[in-house]
Amino acid sequence: MFSIKFTFASAYDTIFAMSEYLQQTSRLLLEWYQAFGIEHVFYSQKSIQKPAKKQQELDNCDVNFTTLEDLKDAVFKLDCNLKKTAKNVVFSDGVPEAEIMIIGEAPGQEEDEQGKPFVGQSGKLLDNMLLSVGILRSEVYISNILFWRPPGNRTPSPEEVTMCLPYVKEHIRLVKPKILLLLGGVAVKALLDTTESITRLRGCQSFYDGIKTIATFHPSYLLRSPAQKAIAFKDFIALKRMLS
Helix, strand or coil: CCCCCCCHHHHHHHHHHHHHHHHHHHHHHHHHHHHCCCCCCCCCHHHCCCCHHHHHHHHHCCCCCCCHHHHHHHHHCCCCHHHHCCCCCCCCEECCCCCEEEEECCCCHHHHHHCCCCCCHHHHHHHHHHHHCCCCHHHEEEEECCCCCCHHHCCCCHHHHHHHHHHHHHHHHHHCCCEEEEECHHHHHHHHCCCCCHHHHCCCCEEECCEEEEEECCHHHHHHCHHHHHHHHHHHHHHHHHHC
8 A cells, every 4th residue: 555645844835836836927917917008907896705794794784865964864873983982973075066076084183073074284285285276175075984083093994984885885876976086095995995005096097886086195194295295286187187
């Protein structure tokens, strides 16, 4: 009789070799895409299967409203842990008939105190960047992924985003904007269902539910990284052109 000894070490070597081969193949494919001018590659949505339990939870969160007032009333009544630490619900600001709808990440301290999105330093910078391309704040409609300020202005958790997202999507459906401007990685990843970073996606025109969409850096990031303002300015120029 013959016996075959297949040790953990040999199994590891085999898997490692396969992994190296796959990584090399992936690099070659990316180089091929780039040679043809393709900068971003997304996986087909059909190839991404959410866990059954998580998908069921998302399906159970489907909401539908007739008016913005009904939606706002439902948001105010939501049972959310963030309400325990926040002072106000921050729903929106601006005119719902606007062609541009801006969606950020979450309210900050000043937004929480006033109950309006983008009224602090980030809001002033956003106003100035809009004005630099001839767009007034009064001509846009503004909201966030989260309706409450996370404690300490921390990044929203995946659970918090999942809870608010159905209401955000309904918000967009009711407003029916011509263009969506997404500010920051949280808004981009939530609405475009991607894991790509904001650095890679900013400035690229895409579509959300048939709506022209463009993403750029969040104003709070630009306040911390002023050298990136020039890059973000190009995105606002592209936003202006999309209105034409």
